[in-house]
Amino acid sequence: MILVLAxxxxxxxxxxxxxxxxxxxxxxxxxxLSKAQAGEKPDAVETFEQTGKNPLNGDEGSIEKGxxxxxxxxxxxxxxxxxxxxxxxxxxxxxTYPANAEDKGLFSTIFGGARxxxxxxxxxxxxxxxLETMAFLRDIYEGKASKAEWLDLEGKKxxxxxxKRDQSEGExxx
Ligand code: HEC
Numbered sequence: 001m002i003l004v005l006a007x008x009x010x011x012x013x014x015x016x017x018x019x020x021x022x023x024x025x026x027x028x029x030x031x032x033l034s035k036a037q038a039g040e041k042p043d044a045v046e047t048f049e050q051t052g053k054n055p056l057n058g059d060e061g062s063i064e065k066g067x068x069x070x071x072x073x074x075x076x077x078x079x080x081x082x083x084x085x086x087x088x089x090x091x092x093x094x095x096t097y098p099a100n101a102e103d104k105g106l107f108s109t110i111f112g113g114a115r116x117x118x119x120x121x122x123x124x125x126x127x128x129x130x131l132e133t134m135a136f137l138r139d140i141y142e143g144k145a146s147k148a149e150w151l152d153l154e155g156k157k158x159x160x161x162x163x164k165r166d167q168s169e170g171e172x173x174x
Pocket of ligand 1: 133
């Protein structure tokens, strides 16, 4: 009986460990993700909550939607090109909160807010909209590829290649 119970408990612990814990960017308190609606792409939201990786990164349709959402919800403070205004730039590689270089940190900041005017967005955006906005921001990133922590090594290499190609095409035009 004890053995059965122990096996059961280990099983529960394994399941619990598979899901990521999201924490407030400033005070580290645990965020209750059920406070926001999943929205139009519940599968993407579920994958994200399990892995902490945004599955919408690089998806053209999501990036387009994210751009619209950014203009409505964020541009007033962060500028139309996210290069900073009242709030800081969101597309360079300097972060007040280094965790924002990972999708999990960026989502947590949008969901739960940070300091001053950076309020939480869980009442005004769905989780799908947050992930789309993040996909847009990652798409227009201008910082060093080596500091794009949301990408794995292959992703970083691909970004360097893409930029070299864009650069040589640019030179060809000139
Ligand atoms: C009312 C103004 C306002 C709005 C709207 C706003 N922000 Fe902010 N944001 C700020 C301010 C001010 C800060 C700096 C807060 C701090 O340092 O704690 C900030 C900080 C941030 C940071 C942390 C940056 C870093 O360097 O670590 C992120 C990420 C961010 N905002 C994303 C967003 C996104 C995405 C949206 C839209 C969903 C948004 N913000 C909407 C004002 C705003």
